[in-house]
Amino acid sequence: MINVIGLGYIGLPTALMLASHGVEVVGTDYNKELVATLNAGKTTFKEDGLDVLFQKALASGIKFTTEYQKTDIYIVSVPTPYDKFSKKVDAVYVNAAVKEIMKVAPKGATVVIESTVSPGTIDRYVRPIIEENGWVIGKDIHLVHAPERIIPGNMVYELLHNNRTIGADDKSVGEKVKAYYASFCQGEIVVTDIKTAEMTKVVENTFRAVNIAFANELAKICRHDDMDVYEIIKICNMHPRVNILTPGPGVGGHCISVDPWFLVGDYPSLTKVIGDSMAVNDSMPAFVLERIYTIMKENNMTDIRRVGLYGLTYKENVDDYRESPTLQLLECQEKHLAEPLKVYDPFITKDIVKNQYHNFDEFLKDVDLVVIMVGHNELKEQMNKLDGKLVLDTRKVCNFSNVYRL
Ligand SMILES: NC(=O)c1ccc[n+]([C@@H]2O[C@H](COP(=O)([O-])OP(=O)(O)OC[C@H]3O[C@@H](n4cnc5c(N)ncnc54)[C@H](O)[C@@H]3O)[C@@H](O)[C@H]2O)c1
Known part of the structure; x- marks a missing residue:
């Protein structure tokens, strides 16, 4: 099962796409109103083809909740604004999501950061949160960066057809995550290391x-x-x-x-x-x-x-x-x-x-x-x-x- 964290412009279509291609998905967002709207059978923004995809995902059993799930794969798609003063990425939402994941994740889980981040962010912010818990990255938990390229207005088509990048420092973990994205993505999926993936998206x-x-x-x-x-x-x-x-x-x-x-x-x-x-x-x-x-x-x-x-x-x-x-x-x-x-x-x-x-x-x-x-x-x-x-x-x-x- 995949727990998609953050059900906004990127997280929601990604969760729906995975679910409608046979992956068991639970979508989590801390916005109660947003989760209630989805559970009432309504989408939360306008996008060509989103409602049809939503119905398919519902029929495939997708669930929406405010709770983080105990599962082996997490996809994090929360906002990443920039700090208006320093201009650096403000990783506060990513950090908060990873802290919540650490409360429920079983050993061996993989955390995929989909949010766009600057090169080195995962090393600088996400790693310490995990290591503070005494867990060893690469053994107790795996980190992956899978940035998103879709454009609002053509999201459903682009999710299916765009090429993608997966960054993982352990190639076998990268290949495992690639297989999930390949369940729906018909584009080429390149597997590289985390920092290269972070940099390519920003570039x-x-x-x-x-x-x-x-x-x-x-x-x-x-x-x-x-x-x-x-x-x-x-x-x-x-x-x-x-x-x-x-x-x-x-x-x-x-x-x-x-x-x-x-x-x-x-x-x-x-x-x-x-x-x-x-x-x-x-x-x-x-x-x-x-x-x-x-x-x-x-x-x-x-x-x-x-x-x-x-x-x-x-x-x-x-x-x-x-x-x-x-x-x-x-x-x-x-x-x-x-x-x-x-x-x-x-x-x-x-x-x-x-x-x-x-x-x-x-x-x-x-x-x-x-x-x-x-x-x-x-x-x-x-x-x-x-x-x-x-x-x-x-x-x-x-x-x-x-x-x-x-
Ligand atoms: N919007 C785009 O066109 C686009 C395209 C490519 C990449 N991205 C990247 O994708 C990421 C997400 O962007 P978006 O446009 O979907 O943002 P968004 O604001 O539409 O959605 C983010 C969602 O995350 C939820 N959230 C925030 N913190 C949370 C937490 N700790 N736990 C649970 N839920 C939480 C919010 O309630 C919100 O619903 C960003 O890094 C962005 O740069 C966006």
């Missing part, structure tokens, strides 16, 4: 962050000198070895806006490009705000209350709004003591910010300048409703001839 997200920052910086240069960044990127990308990403209003979510900081925190004198890239991405919401003020001025618009942000989530067609550019923009605006802008997002049904709307038409009635922060399908399908409005499109999803861009 992958850092690669994305640096490339996004490059596109964002180009947008700023082009805006400064009145050049069309999208046309320039389109032409550059016709070069056989150039592939520039599309600029955007910033970076959010629990991965690309977080994980690269781990390297900056751990290797401050060696991470100039990475640190600067993160700063460029973090500066984008303020850049969008500046664009809003410029566009208002150009159009003799004086009332900031007639400006509305479309989209609160960090990317299109998901309900995850953690660290989203819209939240960052509102925070930046708050610092200037400005009246918060109006906001609407079809994926966010509860009130999380001031001036939030839950109906697209009502939102549109109350604004003259619409700032597209997220390109949800809902908007793409109803773009005609923006006709007659001023539009600042930070995602390049609107093809009106008079649209404003980054």
Whole structure:
């Protein structure tokens, strides 16, 4: 039996996938409300294919509880934020989960850390917790790191098809864990050591962050000198070895806006490009705000209350709004003591910010300048409703001839 600890965006689909492929699974989360929702037969977030997978897993006997189980395999998928001051990984959730596991785990158990961590985290934080109990790693208990690469919005497909990395200092333990993941994963599964696996996951997200920052910086240069960044990127990308990403209003979510900081925190004198890239991405919401003020001025618009942000989530067609550019923009605006802008997002049904709307038409009635922060399908399908409005499109999803861009 596998006990999956942490049933959020990553832990839940992983637990469901294992269960629906014949593995006995108990999912544990310390959030009672979340466990009650799952036990009432409902999923806790929106994701294509998740409900079908959930029903399959229920039929296969998956259980959800707040209790840690006595079993031989644990998969830990709890949050790993970064410390805002030191920029290092904050392993507090991982540490707490491992301490709880140590209270119930039998000798011989394997603890798989799926949470993203910086290289050396498992050695620095997890090992001492186990050794404090007098247990010998590699004999009484085994440690594995199995980072996750799936993207919200396409999780079910990617769980099945992505290649994976398993880090284990004992190859036979790595192979044993690989067999569990291979029960559903059709991609290639590489087995390596723990520190290499830790580093590869952080490097992958850092690669994305640096490339996004490059596109964002180009947008700023082009805006400064009145050049069309999208046309320039389109032409550059016709070069056989150039592939520039599309600029955007910033970076959010629990991965690309977080994980690269781990390297900056751990290797401050060696991470100039990475640190600067993160700063460029973090500066984008303020850049969008500046664009809003410029566009208002150009159009003799004086009332900031007639400006509305479309989209609160960090990317299109998901309900995850953690660290989203819209939240960052509102925070930046708050610092200037400005009246918060109006906001609407079809994926966010509860009130999380001031001036939030839950109906697209009502939102549109109350604004003259619409700032597209997220390109949800809902908007793409109803773009005609923006006709007659001023539009600042930070995602390049609107093809009106008079649209404003980054
Ligand atoms: N969200 C993503 O797109 C994504 C993608 C790849 C990797 N990751 C990584 O996966 C990990 C989990 O991220 P997430 O997005 O699923 O987080 P999440 O916040 O959605 O879920 C974490 C869950 O863990 C629970 N939890 C926390 N501490 C616990 C404890 N001690 N015992 C039991 N339950 C506990 C929380 O209640 C929550 O439900 C992170 O390290 C993240 O970096 C996330």
